[in-house]
Amino acid sequence: MKKKISGLILLALTGCFLLAPGSQADAQVAIHASVDKTIVSLNEQITLTVSVTGSGASIPDPQIPLLSNFSVYSSGKSQSISIINGQMETDTEYTYVLVPRFFGKGTIPPIAINYGGREYQTRPIVIKVSQNGPPANQGAPQSGAGVSVQAPPGVSVQSGSGYNYARNRAPESPDAFVKASVDRKKVYVNEQTTLSVKFFTAVSLAGSPQYTPPKLSGFISEDLPPQRNGRAVVNGKTYYYSEIKLALFPVEAGRLGIGPATVNCRIQKSLSVDPFSQSFLNNIFSGQLGMTEPETLHSEPLILTALPLPEAGKPADFSGAVGNFSISASVDRTRVNVGDAVNMTMVISGQGNLKSLEAPSIPALPDFHIYDTVNSMKLNKKNDIVQGSKFFKTVLVPRISGTLTIPKIAFSYFNPKTRSYQTLYSPLLTLHVDKGAPGLAAGNASNFPASAPQEVSTISEDIRYLKPYQKVSLFERLLNRASSAGLINLFPFAFFAFFFGIDQYEEMKARNPLEVRKHQAFKKALQAVEKARKEHLSDSKEMTELLAEALTGYLADKLGQSPSALTLKGLSQEIQKANLRISPNALENIKRVWDEIDSRRFAPIGAATQAANTEIAEDVSALIESIERELK
Amino acid sequence: MKRQIIKAITVSVPVFLWMMVIANSVFAQQNLAAQARQKYDSGDYPASALLFQNALEKSPNNPFLQYDLGNALFKSGKLGQSIVLYQRAFDLMPRNSDIRYNLAFALKRAGENLIPSGIPPILFYIFYWLSLKELSGFFWLFTWLLLLSAGLWIKMKKPASLGPLISTSLILCSVFGIWWGIRFVLEPNSLGVIVTQTAEVRSGPGESFSVDFTAPEGRRVEILSESSGWIEVGLLKEGSRGWVSSKDVEKI
Numbered sequence: 010m011k012k013k014i015s016g017l018i019l020l021a022l023t024g025c026f027l028l029a030p031g032s033q034a035d036a037q038v039a040i041h042a043s044v045d046k047t048i049v050s051l052n053e054q055i056t057l058t059v060s061v062t063g064s065g066a067s068i069p070d071p072q073i074p075l076l077s078n079f080s081v082y083s084s085g086k087s088q089s090i091s092i093i094n095g096q097m098e099t100d101t102e103y104t105y106v107l108v109p110r111f112f113g114k115g116t117i118p119p120i121a122i123n124y125g126g127r128e129y130q131t132r133p134i135v136i137k138v139s140q141n142g143p144p145a146n147q148g149a150p151q152s153g154a155g156v157s158v159q160a161p162p163g164v165s166v167q168s169g170s171g172y173n174y175a176r177n178r179a180p181e182s183p184d185a186f187v188k189a190s191v192d193r194k195k196v197y198v199n200e201q202t203t204l205s206v207k208f209f210t211a212v213s214l215a216g217s218p219q220y221t222p223p224k225l226s227g228f229i230s231e232d233l234p235p236q237r238n239g240r241a242v243v244n245g246k247t248y249y250y251s252e253i254k255l256a257l258f259p260v261e262a263g264r265l266g267i268g269p270a271t272v273n274c275r276i277q278k279s280l281s282v283d284p285f286s287q288s289f290l291n292n293i294f295s296g297q298l299g300m301t302e303p304e305t306l307h308s309e310p311l312i313l314t315a316l317p318l319p320e321a322g323k324p325a326d327f328s329g330a331v332g333n334f335s336i337s338a339s340v341d342r343t344r345v346n347v348g349d350a351v352n353m354t355m356v357i358s359g360q361g362n363l364k365s366l367e368a369p370s371i372p373a374l375p376d377f378h379i380y381d382t383v384n385s386m387k388l389n390k391k392n393d394i395v396q397g398s399k400f401f402k403t404v405l406v407p408r409i410s411g412t413l414t415i416p417k418i419a420f421s422y423f424n425p426k427t428r429s430y431q432t433l434y435s436p437l438l439t440l441h442v443d444k445g446a447p448g449l450a451a452g453n454a455s456n457f458p459a460s461a462p463q464e465v466s467t468i469s470e471d472i473r474y475l476k477p478y479q480k481v482s483l484f485e486r487l488l489n490r491a492s493s494a495g496l497i498n499l500f501p502f503a504f505f506a507f508f509f510g511i512d513q514y515e516e517m518k519a520r521n522p523l524e525v526r527k528h529q530a531f532k533k534a535l536q537a538v539e540k541a542r543k544e545h546l547s548d549s550k551e552m553t554e555l556l557a558e559a560l561t562g563y564l565a566d567k568l569g570q571s572p573s574a575l576t577l578k579g580l581s582q583e584i585q586k587a588n589l590r591i592s593p594n595a596l597e598n599i600k601r602v603w604d605e606i607d608s609r610r611f612a613p614i615g616a617a618t619q620a621a622n623t624e625i626a627e628d629v630s631a632l633i634e635s636i637e638r639e640l641k
Numbered sequence: 642m643k644r645q646i647i648k649a650i651t652v653s654v655p656v657f658l659w660m661m662v663i664a665n666s667v668f669a670q671q672n673l674a675a676q677a678r679q680k681y682d683s684g685d686y687p688a689s690a691l692l693f694q695n696a697l698e699k700s701p702n703n704p705f706l707q708y709d710l711g712n713a714l715f716k717s718g719k720l721g722q723s724i725v726l727y728q729r730a731f732d733l734m735p736r737n738s739d740i741r742y743n744l745a746f747a748l749k750r751a752g753e754n755l756i757p758s759g760i761p762p763i764l765f766y767i768f769y770w771l772s773l774k775e776l777s778g779f780f781w782l783f784t785w786l787l788l789l790s791a792g793l794w795i796k797m798k799k800p801a802s803l804g805p806l807i808s809t810s811l812i813l814c815s816v817f818g819i820w821w822g823i824r825f826v827l828e829p830n831s832l833g834v835i836v837t838q839t840a841e842v843r844s845g846p847g848e849s850f851s852v853d854f855t856a857p858e859g860r861r862v863e864i865l866s867e868s869s870g871w872i873e874v875g876l877l878k879e880g881s882r883g884w885v886s887s888k889d890v891e892k893i
Contacts, residue, residue: 472715478675491782508792
């Protein structure tokens with residue numbers, strides 16, 4: 010009721026002032042433009058304030074020229090009226106948010122106002138846009154510091170009248186407050202949670218409130234326009250509110266803080282309005298009815314828990330995608346020539362942080378030359394859920410002809426609803442590649458830096474093909490046999506050793522014939538005795554001759570003498586000379602047998618019998634054996 | 642005359658029959674190899690491997706059949722088994738470039754190099770131009786030649802005409818003997834290949850011993866000793882040793 014009265018009085022007074030004496034021609038008007046900063050980075054916001062001061066009524070709004078280099082957002086206006094010595098003066102401030110769209114120097118041209126047949130202009134303002142400025146904030150009017158928010162509907166921004174609602178400063182139900190909340194306080198890394206910042210006010214505001222978004226650490230944010238307005242009853246009090254929503258995606262696990270959101274506004278002072286009071290007119294004339302009070306409102310900071318993604322079951326190709334997605338793939342044509350470019354498009358659609366979505370890795374395609382993948386995105390924020398499609402376009406140039414296939418491409422993501430990883434596969438794509446005309450391949454792919462045709466490039470490596478059936482050659486088999494011949498390999502050694510031994514023996518014989526005679530004497534003598542016994546048993550003379558030769562030969566060989574030079578008389582001396590160790594007994598036997606042979610040699614023919622021959626042969630044999638034993 | 646004919650038949654029939662058996666065996670091998678090639682070309686690698694295996698049983702020391710079987714096994718995804726066959730073929734015919742290439746290719750898949758690092762390939766090729774058996778065969782061949790010619794030289798009262806033959810034989814016999822000796826010393830006495838996907842190498846011959854490390858399929862190992870179903874192996878590349886189940890290793 011009180012507010013309604015205030016409104017009526019305000020309107021009545023405004024009408025009185027409009028009908029007050031004085032013409033427009035006499036009115037003085039001044040226009041001034043200023044910006045909060047003249048050096049900015051691309052996408053950083055500039056607040057342009059155009060101030061129009063005049064004593065006239067019905068001063069029109071300034072004409073903002075075409076600012077093609079800026080995105081312009083109107084941020085409202087505020088007006089104050091003062092009456093001094095009966096002279097009314099209005100001061101109207103128009104606020105605009107400009108976002109540059111260029112690099113370098115740009116100018117905000119003069120802003121003009123036509124009033125009373127005259128044009129009033131501001132001075133041009135030079136803005137320098139640098140590339141290396143501070144990083145741009147996301148979202149144009151909402152995310153930059155000092156960005157204005159639209160006043161809640163139903164809350165009038167006073168534009169002239171000094172009257173206002175009475176403010177109720179009861180602590181339990183403030184006139185204006187800011188509240189921030191999230192829809193879920195526990196989410197997985199890279200899962201969406203929605204932050205809502207609501208500015209509630211139950212009183213009128215002067216000018217546009219300035220909204221400073223909360224400081225976010227460890228999040229990727231995505232604005233969720235539009236700004237929503239409404240009316241709500243809080244603690245029995247009716248408020249109008251403006252709501253800004255942000256989609257937040259935690260980038261790391263742990264407890265993450267959301268700082269307070271801030272709204273700076275000017276709230277009309279609460280004055281009791283009693284038109285019958287004596288102070289009423291004093292207030293009017295002192296201008297106190299139109300005075301405002303700056304107010305800085307903060308929301309409570311929030312803590313959100315970002316859960317880490319489970320390690321169990323994490324696919325090897327997982328690259329951090331969280332949400333619910335689908336994948337498709339296609340090529341723009343399926344029949345091409347070698348060297349022709351084919352566009353392969355993979356589309357991942359669904360709900361989740363599509364901006365951070367990485368392209369699924371294409372497996373090695375040795376049959377293709379693969380160029381860089383280019384991506385684009387189509388976002389939609391229906392029901393405040395970030396969703397849409399991301400397109401990954403890759404140019405493939407076949408290097409060989411034939412039916413080539415692009416294998417299924419895997420894409421893995423974590424679905425927070427099912428709390429599990431899921432892997433999707435794109436369909437198998439088949440291309441029919443013709444050889445094309447000679448030399449055409451490079452020409453068709455002229456837009457692409459195909460590898461130099463004169464160079465040999467390895468497409469893939471594989472084992473070599475089968476060998477035609479062939480037998481192992483005879484020579485190789487011979488070698489293998491030779492290596493595994495075993496004892497047979499001893500034969501050449503034996504062969505060599507045999508002839509080597511003979512050679513050595515012959516050499517020895519040549520070097521020392523007496524020794525050889527001595528060595529062979531026994532064998533030779535026995536052979537002679539045996540021959541005499543076998544061949545001449547009945548021929549006493551011949552046999553005796555042979556036995557005599559055997560005995561004298563044996564002794565001569567042992568003594569190193571000629572058999573003919575050896576006599577029985579000189580035998581003892583010769584034995585002593587030769588140092589032969591023959592016992593006297595043996596010497597006696599030698600003499601006895603020698604005599605016996607001599608007597609038989611010179612006896613008449615036919616006197617001896619075969620038995621006597623055998624006996625004498627055995628005697629000779631026994632004698633030689635006994636001498637040989639003694640000499641050993 | 643009749644006796645001579647009977648004698649000729651008695652000698653020639655067994656020779657003819659023996660030749661028939663040999664020819665039949667060669668024909669059967671060729672037939673099996675041809676079928677195996679057809680299967681290989683059609684992409685039926687397991688069937689191709691089976692047929693090559695049958696052909697190889699008839700001629701187990703044919704390096705070309707071993708190579709072909711290695712190919713079929715490689716294409717069937719049996720890396721370890723294929724390396725066994727390639728290595729056997731390489732041991733018989735190391736100078737064959739196809740055998741060498743496929744062995745090196747398969748070993749690379751198993752994380753090993755055929756040519757040890759730091760050794761120029763040309764030296765490796767020369768050193769492994771002949772197989773161990775061929776080296777041994779050449780050594781014995783020239784040893785025979787040397788000893789027989791030397792024996793004759795003695796017997797023939799050392800004629801000067803045999804001098805070049807003896808000295809050449811001596812030089813070649815020494816070269817092949819030294820070459821063979823170096824190869825014999827440098828090469829592992831007994832080589833095996835891991836044929837299961839991953840072999841657990843334990844500190845002792847039994848499941849009760851701890852697993853020290855694992856060896857991947859296709860890795861060549863030196864067989865050091867055996868004990869009731871377990872084989873002590875030394876990994877050539879890493880220089881580690883341990884025990885693996887005998888089913889994990891196939892001897893070359």
